[in-house]
Every structure is written in structure tokens, then in C-alpha cells.
Amino acid sequence: GAVVSQHPSRVICKSGTSVKIECRSLDFQATTMFWYRQFPKQSLMLMATSNEGSKATYEQGVEKDKFLINHASLTLSTLTVTSAHPEDSSFYICSARRLAGAPRDNEQFFGPGTRLTVL
């Protein structure tokens, strides 16, 4: 158990368009989901923490108006990159935590990632 999916796995878009990435916990409920960004050969950088039913908490330096996060249910969080530009091209990874008290609730379960290329 503890499978997290992301859709799409790869997206290419034109500069100025918006792109939505979905993160779903398939077989468990997640009150908290996380969005990371990873540039080539670099580590994962936390962008924001998403809690179901409340506003996301963004890390310093991450523009909340550019990276819109919605956590509408216990199994779905979405990241929308608005007015994407080439510098937004990156690998975006989400992760999810199980509800407190569930088995392995200390861990984060990662999605397979979404590779965004902005032309």
C-alpha cells in the first residue's frame, strides 16, 4: 500500500500558458501533501506544504501566486504553474503523509514526478 500517483508524467507547454499537475494518494488518506521541485543533478527543494481544507504553506522564495496549490480532498492535491516560463522547467515531485496514527505515518510517500518543459 501507500501508492502516490502524479499526472501528467511529462508535459511540454508554450511560454505563458498554465499547467496543472495532480497528485493523488491511491490507497490511503493524506491530510498533508508536499510539493518539491528538482533541477537536474540537484536535490529536492520543498516548495510548499499542502493541508486538506486549508491554504498551503509556501517556503521562502516561492511565489504563491505563481504556484497555486489546492488540496481539495484527503486524496488529491493539485499544483498549477501559472503563466509558465522556460525557467519554470523542472521536475516536480509530490509526496503524501498518512493520517497520524496510521502505519508508517512518519514517512512521506512520493509520486513518480512530473517533468515540465516550457518552450
Place this chain on the structure above:
Amino acid sequence: AQKITQTQPGMFVQEKEAVTLDCTYDTSDPSYGLFWYKQPSSGEMIFLIYQGSYDQQNATEGRYSLNFQKARKSANLVISASQLGDSAMYFCAMRGLNTGNQFYFGTGTSLTVIP
């Protein structure tokens, strides 16, 4: 503040040999968890092993073991009997159990297993 340091950007190991990947950390949180993840070229993050700061014994998961030295604030990953499929990026991560849910990742170590 939390900080994770991985000082080995790249490592090579002969197939069937053991290899140690270094990780040191810094935290003011009295209770924390340490994780190792493997990231192959496909990009997915694969959980390998977890060590809680109050765990008395070092964690082991199959060929993976974690050499946890709390006083030195180190949590090195040992991979025994390396296989070609072990070639990947390896990330050490920490979560302060009393200071929020965030994971803090090290910069990673690229491991190449040589046949």
C-alpha cells in the same frame, strides 16, 4: 534549523562489494527521523530505510543498513553486496518530529556500481 550534509557527490563500487554513503545532520529538535531514498534515472523516489532518533538499534532493511551515530550526528547508509541495479542517486533526509512535517534533503550522492 535543520541541515543535512552529504559530502560525496559521486561514489563508485565494485559489484558484490559493500559501500558506505555518508550523511551528517544538524538539528535542534530533540526528536527526529532520518531517511534514505534512492532515485534512479526515472526520477521516482524509492524509500530505503528509516531511523528514529530514539531507536536503540541501527535500522536494517535487507541489504541496507543505517550506521547511526547520534553523538556524531551521522547516519551513514551501508549497502552490502552491491548490484548493478543499485546505480542511482541516493538522498539522505531528516524530519524533525516536533518542528513540523517538512523533510530536509541532502544534496545527494551518485552511486555507480561497476561490473
